[in-house]
Amino acid sequence: MPHEPAxxxxxxxxxxxxxxxxTVDDQVLSLAELVRRTGLPKATAHxxxxxxxxxxxxxxxxxxxxxxxxxxxxGMRASVERSLLELAMPFLQDxxxxxxxxVHLGVREGHDVVYVAKIGGHRQAKSPSRPGGRMxxxxxxxxxxxxxxxxxxxxQEVLSSPLQRRTPHTIVAPGLLERQLGAAVENGVxxxxxxxxxxxxxxxxxxxxxxxxxxxxxxxxxxxxxxxPEAYVTQVRAAAQGLSSLxxxxxxxxx
Amino acid sequence: MPHEPAxxxxxxxxxxxxxxxxTVDDQVLSLAELVRRTGLPKATAHxxxxxxxxxxxxxxxxxxxxxxxxxxxxGMRASVERSLLELAMPFLQDxxxxxxxxVHLGVREGHDVVYVAKIGGHRQAKSPSRPGGRMxxxxxxxxxxxxxxxxxxxxQEVLSSPLQRRTPHTIVAPGLLERQLGAAVENGVxxxxxxxxxxxxxxxxxxxxxxxxxxxxxxxxxxxxxxxPEAYVTQVRAAAQGLSSLxxxxxxxxx
DNA sequence: GTAGGCGTCCCGCTGACCGGTACGGTGATC
DNA sequence: GATCACCGTACCGGTCAGCGGGACGCCTAC
Numbered sequence: 001m002p003h004e005p006a007x008x009x010x011x012x013x014x015x016x017x018x019x020x021x022x023t024v025d026d027q028v029l030s031l032a033e034l035v036r037r038t039g040l041p042k043a044t045a046h047x048x049x050x051x052x053x054x055x056x057x058x059x060x061x062x063x064x065x066x067x068x069x070x071x072x073x074x075g076m077r078a079s080v081e082r083s084l085l086e087l088a089m090p091f092l093q094d095x096x097x098x099x100x101x102x103v104h105l106g107v108r109e110g111h112d113v114v115y116v117a118k119i120g121g122h123r124q125a126k127s128p129s130r131p132g133g134r135m136x137x138x139x140x141x142x143x144x145x146x147x148x149x150x151x152x153x154x155x156q157e158v159l160s161s162p163l164q165r166r167t168p169h170t171i172v173a174p175g176l177l178e179r180q181l182g183a184a185v186e187n188g189v190x191x192x193x194x195x196x197x198x199x200x201x202x203x204x205x206x207x208x209x210x211x212x213x214x215x216x217x218x219x220x221x222x223x224x225x226x227x228x229p230e231a232y233v234t235q236v237r238a239a240a241q242g243l244s245s246l247x248x249x250x251x252x253x254x255x
Numbered sequence: 256m257p258h259e260p261a262x263x264x265x266x267x268x269x270x271x272x273x274x275x276x277x278t279v280d281d282q283v284l285s286l287a288e289l290v291r292r293t294g295l296p297k298a299t300a301h302x303x304x305x306x307x308x309x310x311x312x313x314x315x316x317x318x319x320x321x322x323x324x325x326x327x328x329x330g331m332r333a334s335v336e337r338s339l340l341e342l343a344m345p346f347l348q349d350x351x352x353x354x355x356x357x358v359h360l361g362v363r364e365g366h367d368v369v370y371v372a373k374i375g376g377h378r379q380a381k382s383p384s385r386p387g388g389r390m391x392x393x394x395x396x397x398x399x400x401x402x403x404x405x406x407x408x409x410x411q412e413v414l415s416s417p418l419q420r421r422t423p424h425t426i427v428a429p430g431l432l433e434r435q436l437g438a439a440v441e442n443g444v445x446x447x448x449x450x451x452x453x454x455x456x457x458x459x460x461x462x463x464x465x466x467x468x469x470x471x472x473x474x475x476x477x478x479x480x481x482x483x484p485e486a487y488v489t490q491v492r493a494a495a496q497g498l499s500s501l502x503x504x505x506x507x508x509x510x
Numbered sequence: 511g512t513a514g515g516c517g518t519c520c521c522g523c524t525g526a527c528c529g530g531t532a533c534g535g536t537g538a539t540c
Numbered sequence: 541g542a543t544c545a546c547c548g549t550a551c552c553g554g555t556c557a558g559c560g561g562g563a564c565g566c567c568t569a570c
């Protein structure tokens with residue numbers, strides 16, 4: 001629950017509350033389920049959901065509601081993520097072709113990393129990440145490298161809040177995490193060894209702004225066994241640097 | 256303007272009107288520009304846009320408003336598109352690796368094709384398509400194959416409405432288009448030869464449901480000259496068929 | 511039969527939303 | 541440096557869109 005809940009006293013608030021009631025793995029939600037998750041009165045949820053359908057943000061199926069294609073379309077127009085994606089695609093492609101392992105592109109949002117893209121082949125390592133999904137920063141390579149190149153106050157905020165355990169290898173000691181962040185800044189890459197999911201390893205490198213802040217990061221993920229993250233240091237770093245210089249040439253500033 | 260405009264007499268309608276005022280190539284829109292595009296009173300636009308910001312659907316920058324990362328995240332959760340994307344990625348990847356040309360995944364929405372994914376390398380043909388963007392069905396290979404495997408009434412609707420010319424090669428004669436659709440059903444693939452943009456050729460194949468309706472389609476695009484679409488018939492068709500059978504095994508129905 | 515869960519609809523109250531209007535800042539033009 | 545055009549922001553009283561408790565009919569399970 002990373003965000004303050006939307007204002008339920010306003011139509012718009014109710015609407016986004018309903019929309020955000022959907023998680024990455026929900027296909028379709030019934031009205032009753034929406035009521036349960038949002039806490040809205042049934043009649044209200046029914047009406048607002050109906051309005052969302054007429055506005056083509058939700059689809060009505062015989063089983064319930066689901067997020068519509070119109071919403072997908074809208075989301076893809078978010079300039080930052082979309083232009084990042086377009087710019088990055090060739091680099092991600094290269095990286096995939098060289099490694100044939102799962103390649104991620106992600107940005108930081110609060111204490112989470114949001115995956116903007118995930119590309120992989122038929123034999124990809126089965127990872128819990130989904131495009132558009134979230135993972136905590138502290139337990140993924142991509143999250144750690146994003147955090148390492150974030151403002152100090154953000155870093156402190158994460159380090160001083162409880163670090164949730166996801167696997168036996170998840171780093172939950174702030175001191176250890178802090179040292180890893182230092183090493184990540186040093187090396188320009190971060191690693192993950194079964195910290196988010198058992199059997200998975202990962203290496204990530206940052207896409208940097210002129211001010212040495214991470215705009216996004218890319219990673220390569222593979223299964224323990226055939227995959228040795230150290231083997232890809234050069235390639236991941238090269239891709240990230242190429243992307244960094246390309247991105248800094250095109251302006252797309254922040255808030 | 257493919258859709259009836261949203262209801263401007265409701266908060267939600269105003270909100271989505273503002274959101275949809277953004278096109279694929281807009282990075283940031285000023286309040287004044289929003290007012291111009293939406294036709295809303297300035298005060299109203301200001302307030303609603305502000306509400307959208309507090310609800311994290313818009314970002315406020317020093318230059319104006321822009322669609323937020325939260326919206327991107329939400330859009331990526333649209334079940335149909337997202338699961339399609341996840342399912343398709345390995346196939347698209349394969350296809351790219353074999354051809355090293357731009358690969359598209361798209362669905363039909365009304366008279367347009369909406370691109371769900373676009374992957375390409377550094378040397379990709381410069382095409383007007385964007386992920387999340389739209390193109391008319393009648394002037395793209397992917398659009399034609401989608402139309403060919405759509406309900407007859409949809410086909411008739413497109414054929415009987417004016418076919419806009421985009422290049423000297425765009426097919427604007429309904430009869431010719433209809434014949435091509437027939438051929439497309441016959442062959443299981445559709446072609447495009449500089450019909451949407453000069454210098455571009457394209458070949459597409461459908462992802463079919465059990466009922467022989469197109470759920471989506473994939474295409475390979477390349478520049479006139481080095482690229483001969485006929486050379487890829489087998490590969491594109493194979494990828495599409497593989498994807499079809501995989502998709503029909505996993506249920507994710509329509510309305 | 512009955513009980514619980516579901517989606518839908520009704521309808522009178524009310525406060526969220528509306529937008530005309532006004533104000534301060536900023537850049538171009540003369 | 542005066543004028544003007546255009547911008548973003550803020551105010552505020554009227555009113556109607558939105559609200560949600562409640563009732564209803566339909567299922568499936570027990």
